[in-house]
Amino acid sequence: MSKRDVLARLLRYLLDDKKGFAIAAALLLVAAVADVSGPWLIRIFLDDYLAKSYFPPMVLWGLAIGYISATVLSAALHYSYGLRFSRIAIGIVQTIRKKVYASIINQPLSAFDYVPAGKLVSRVTNDTESLKELYVQVVASFLNSVALITAMLIAMYLLSPTLTLVVAILLPSVVFVMYYYQHRSTPAYRDSRDLLTDINSVMSESIQGMSLIQLMGQEQRFSERFASLTDQHLTTEVKIVKVNGIFLRPLIDLMSGIALISLTAIFGWQGSEVIGVGVLYAFISYLGRVTEPLIELMQRLSLLQQAIMAGERLFELMDAKPNQYGSDDAPIENGDIEISNLTFSYDGKTPVLTDINASVKEGGFLALVGHTGSGKSTLASLMMGFYPLQAGELKLGGRAISSLTQNAMRTGIAMVQQDPHVLSATFRENVTLGRKISDDHIWQALEQVDLADYVQHLPTKLDTPIGTGDVTLSAGQKQLLALARVLVERPRILILDEATANIDSGTEERVQRALSSLRHTMTIVVIAHRLSTIADADKILVLHRGHVEEQGSHQQLLANKGRYWQMYQLQQTKAHLVELEQIASGEAE
Structure with a gap:
């Protein structure tokens, strides 16, 4: 111009x-x-x-x-x-x-x-x-x-x-x-x-x-x-x-x-x-x-x-072109996920994902594992519709993701990211984000993620501002708050991108139980480095440099003794060494 x-x-x-x-x-x-x-x-x-x-x-x-x-x-x-x-x-x-x-x-x-x-x-x-x-x-x-x-x-x-x-x-x-x-x-x-x-x-x-x-x-x-x-x-x-x-x-x-x-x-x-x-x-x-x-x-x-x-x-x-969505505004009726021959590149030159094929039925538990840079978060972003598909097909609830409107996509699929953003506002505003949600649903979601007791003891409870005064959330509490945001509306598909990475083991067990109780109403996709958190997944995709190297259940992949088995053995060894160090330090005291 x-x-x-x-x-x-x-x-x-x-x-x-x-x-x-x-x-x-x-x-x-x-x-x-x-x-x-x-x-x-x-x-x-x-x-x-x-x-x-x-x-x-x-x-x-x-x-x-x-x-x-x-x-x-x-x-x-x-x-x-x-x-x-x-x-x-x-x-x-x-x-x-x-x-x-x-x-x-x-x-x-x-x-x-x-x-x-x-x-x-x-x-x-x-x-x-x-x-x-x-x-x-x-x-x-x-x-x-x-x-x-x-x-x-x-x-x-x-x-x-x-x-x-x-x-x-x-x-x-x-x-x-x-x-x-x-x-x-x-x-x-x-x-x-x-x-x-x-x-x-x-x-x-x-x-x-x-x-x-x-x-x-x-x-x-x-x-x-x-x-x-x-x-x-x-x-x-x-x-x-x-x-x-x-x-x-x-x-x-x-x-x-x-x-x-x-x-x-x-x-x-x-x-x-x-x-x-x-x-x-x-x-x-x-x-x-x-x-x-x-x-x-x-x-x-x-x-x-x-x-x-x-x-x-x-x-x-x-004048920049907005994110392109489809015209199908009907709600996503089930949590089925189908991925066929999916290939993606950010710059159009270097492939990040190549020929990905996977599927999971409603109420299922799909896990994505792999070393840093393997393409796990990219695949999750494509499921959220953050980037347009370049090659292959991705269906949510039996419908192509490219045909869905933004409203249908955001009400049907939700994500909890590894580093969630917390607003300088009250607890209520941070959970609702402008949506019309009753306090009963807010408390129910906070109870599910083990935050209700903490909020109950604050001076003004849900009306307490976050990030000002004496109320500052830890990294783990921020992730629990982000999880509560999505649970108040019960999406059909829930993606957790390392959402339990900064939570202590006790709280993680409570969150896992809450997610297990939700599996009959939604499909759960979890990106995890700690393999212990996905041991009961219906299907695990092992990604390596943008390719699906293995897929199957936890026991099947261990029996194959491939890359997943190697990752599991390394984590088990690391956990054992940490345990020995704790015992040794206790004896020294």
Whole structure:
């Protein structure tokens, strides 16, 4: 999208509130007429009365009152215009910000695989603020300048076409300077905006990963990286200042000075008998009022460049294709899962899953095991519909996952991730997540995951905020809370992605019993490293480098003495060594 297309698209938002824009335009036009009236009244006084030494009291009082009224009216109308236009601008920014955010949260997860969170935050906040400056400063000033210059030129022409021609020569020169300034400043403003985004991204990532940075002793390296970006941004800003220093006020002042000298020369050549002193005063006054908005408009061009760069980024997000879902909105009626010849790659080059085949009936227990990078979590993400299928087939409840709507998928299948996100809100809000769920169902879910007793002893129970004050959940409690979120609505298929990894063995046994009681109503898929947690699974898929190397029950796989048997033996040996260490430390005490 070209800069002209971006600007045109941004300006079209002004027409969303046609009535408000029309009222603002009407106020501006009347204000321009009031601005023109003041010098015109003084011209009448100088040429028609002062030059003739004729001073009728009533007329002079009328001119004085008219001048004061025009000045007051102009100020009031400009205030009303600025206030109304600011409201329109803020409304547009809010609309764009909402659209950008809605577009971001509806994009497929693949869109976030390689984009730092800090850059997205910068676009939603900083770039939309740049758009506000576009409407409040640039567009408002442009309309004000156009209205004022038009009114002034009409008034000048009525006074003296000859002098108006001299002033009119100034305008094309200003347009040329503005065009050349935009051409020279655009690259610098683009670099400045990109570097500012990178700075925000580094800051955001550094704060989020502060523990890792300090743990690995990388404070100096991150400081140097931030300093380097800051220095580059400073260099770019200096370039912008140099361009502004040359093309903004100095050139406009020079051209207005030339115009003023020309007016004075023509006045001296033709004489006061042809051109009155009042006319010259009015022209000089109008010239000053014309050049000031031109200088202001030139200064606003820097904001225009920033807004166009910001608009490009924001429209890129707004126009991104959302996650594609099907049209079948019927609820998933059973928990059958069928996977046929499934192949997937994140980048289209390196396969992560290759020719996966598996199936499990409703109420079954499917386990996915394998070393890190074997494709377990990727397969679970495909079951959740986070990524579109590339090859093969995946059916949920006998229906292709690509045919299901988002609503059908999210109500029929749920996942508890290894590192669940906890909101800075109450327990109730963290469980319901905006859904209409009764407190009885919440307590029932908390009871199933062994959190009910903990919440009951809190000062305000379900209304207790998490993450503020003295209430902070451990990693295991966060996973139990995430499990309670999905149990309140009883999905047909429940996926646990290492959801019991940070839970102590006693709590894990309670969760296992709760899941066992739910197996007759839902299908359970568990990704696990601890093989003891999946010993009673109906089917275990052993993944290795994206392939299904083995599948079967726990006993069948042990009898085969393949990769699963090796993994089991290693874990058993490790557990035995830990037990011996505990015994030895107990005897030493």
